[in-house]
Amino acid sequence: xxxxxxxxxxxxxxxxxxxxxxxxxxxxxxxxxxxxxxxxxxxxxxxxxxxxxxxxxxxxxxxxxxxxxxxxxxxxxxxxxxxxxxxxxxxxxxxxxxxxxxxxxxxxxxxxxxxxxxxxxxxxxxxx
Numbered sequence: 001x002x003x004x005x006x007x008x009x010x011x012x013x014x015x016x017x018x019x020x021x022x023x024x025x026x027x028x029x030x031x032x033x034x035x036x037x038x039x040x041x042x043x044x045x046x047x048x049x050x051x052x053x054x055x056x057x058x059x060x061x062x063x064x065x066x067x068x069x070x071x072x073x074x075x076x077x078x079x080x081x082x083x084x085x086x087x088x089x090x091x092x093x094x095x096x097x098x099x100x101x102x103x104x105x106x107x108x109x110x111x112x113x114x115x116x117x118x119x120x121x122x123x124x125x126x127x128x
Contacts, residue, residue: 008042017074021104022056025072034128035059035068055090068125069096073103084110100125 002015004023013019022042029035039060057070071087073079079101087099091112099110109125112118 006042008037008040017076018072021072021074021102024104025057025070025100025102029057029059029068029070029125033125036128055094058094058096066094066096068098068100069094070100070102073101075104077103079103079106079108084108098126 003012004015004019005011006013006023006026008026026040026042029040030037039062041058041060043054043056055069056072057068058066059068059070061067069087069091071083071090073083077083083101087101091099095114097112097114099112101108101110107125109122110119111122
C-alpha cells in the first residue's frame with residue numbers, strides 16, 4: 001500500500017486515486033494561485049438533507065468566510081453534470097462564491113452570485 005503526506009493535516013494518508021488528485025489540487029492552489037495553507041481545510045463534514053456528507057477542500061479568507069469549495073474526483077471519473085450537481089448541493093449549505101471541480105486531468109472553475117443564484121464558468125481559478 002502506498003501513502004502520501006498531507007501537509008495540511010500533517011499526516012500520511014493512503015494514496016487512493018482521489019487522494020492523489022486532492023493533494024495535487026492543494027499544491028496547485030498554494031503554489032500557483034497563492035492561497036494560504038493555513039486557510040485550507042480538507043475533508044470537512046456537512047449535513048445535507050439529514051445525510052452526513054464530506055467536502056474535499058474548503059478555503060477561507062482571513063475573516064473566516066468560505067471563499068472556495070473544491071470537489072475532487074479520481075482521474076478515471078469523468079466530470080459530468082452529476083459532478084456539478086453534487087458540488088452545487090454542497091454549496092446550498094456552504095454558500096461559497098467560487099467552485100472548482102477536478103479529476104486531475106480536467107478542471108473547471110465557476111463563480112457563483114449567491115444572492116441572484118447566477119453563475120458563470122471562468123477560464124482559470126483566480127489567484128487568492
